[in-house]
Amino acid sequence: MSRLALGLLCGLIFGAVDVALMLPMSFPDKRTALLAAFASRFGIGFVIPLVQLPWPGWVVGFTFGLLLSLPDAMVTKSYAPILLSGAVGGIIIGGLTHGWGMRA
DSSP states (O other), X not given: OOHHHHHHHHHHHHHHHHHHHHTTSOOTXXXXXXXXXXXXXXXXXXXXHHOOOSSOHHHHHHHHHHHHHHHHHHHXXXXXXXXXXXXXXXXXXXXXXXOSSOOO
């Protein structure tokens, strides 16, 4: 599978999982909140497989998961859940797409 296709797949899955976790919650504008969460998580899942760095895959995922989650966390002031889900999702995506150990 190409890196681009893998990024699209990871983005769709991560976005869908995050939206599913948010469905039971209540928001003033739930539709916008769910769309924004999907877009953010899709971006994380899309970018991580495309990045080529000489780091272990989980480090790449952790770094980009945190960096791309930070603006959402700052705007909503919900730091812990947003940064945690971004970091965990990033670690999983990075480890699965780039491997868990050092790159040669």
